[in-house]
Amino acid sequence: MPELPEVETIRRDLEKKLLGQTLSGVDIRLSKIFQGKSADVVGAKVIGIWRRAKLLGVDFDNGRTLLFHLKLTGQLVLAFGAGGEITFSRPIPFAGMELPAKTTHAVFHFDGSRLFFNDLRQFGWIRVVDSSQKEAISEQMGVEPLSGEFTAGALEEIVSKTKRPIKLVLVDQEKIAGIGNIYANDALFEAGIHPQRPAKGLSAEEVKRLRDAVVLVLNEGLKYGGSSAADESYVRPTGEPGGYQKHFRVYQRVGQLCPRCGAVIKRVNIGGRGTFFCPRCQK
DNA sequence: CTGCGGTCCTGAAGGC
DNA sequence: TGCCTTCAGGACCGCA
DSSP: OOOHHHHHHHHHHHHHHHTTOBOOEEEESSGGGEESOGGGTTTOBEEEEEEETTEEEEEETTSEEEEEEOTTTEEEEEEESSSSOEEEEEEETTTEEEESOTTEEEEEEOSSEEEEEEESSOOOEEEEEEGGGHHHHHHTSOBOTTSTTOOHHHHHHHHTTOOSBHHHHHTOTTTBSSOOHHHHHHHHHHHTOOTTSBGGGOOHHHHHHHHHHHHHHHHHHHHTTSOOOTTOOOOOTTSOOOSGGGGOSSTTOTTSBOTTTOOBOEEEEETTEEEEEOTTTOO
């Protein structure tokens, strides 16, 4: 699922291709996923692409911004050439070899390319806002974990205020921005901390380890261009999968052996979500 | 403040 | 073979 490393990978890929391009038209194929008026951005030029938490923003030169949230199964795929269907050399997960597909809910036409928004589950959304709203949107979200602000002290401040399970604090977008189930599970493994531990019960040393572990796994996710696990829909705008799934430590590895100690990896539910951990390494 | 359950949605997987 | 139920999950919402 698209978390910080996946959305950031998409952002970087799109930035290379779309900066300076003019949006000539928008086809909305499933109206409920699109909020606002697409006409407000048609004819405008892309001047910047940013990410905050798991939200992607495309700024236009007319003071408007397109916001994308991919939620669980959203995809942004960029194809070159005008008109007609685009055929890919490998199938796009849940979309197939050709776009637009049944899961394609919006198409953005640029000078020499088309951007397809696909979403199997239809949880994702697109919104047109005034670019000035960026600050207000950003204020509702927590610290960016790959920024210099995410220090051990900053994490200490966050965890000291709640006794909720540490796993839920990691995925709380109002506390730390951009972490989802994959990287929360792997970061807790890397830090040797049990996901069920009350946040305020962590020692200063554990908080430091957790901070470093979060940064480590997110950077590793970025290095491999994100995670494209089985049954997951994430692909880069080129249609290529990411590679981090080959390096999962515990995520989706229930019943398999812990890469550190060889114990059998367990799965529990925390906050209604699957949580994977090594019962021996994580205390 | 916190937890809990429901909501959106589709496809995979399991039961019989 | 095929129908039916269950499950997965990011963010949000209402309720206790």
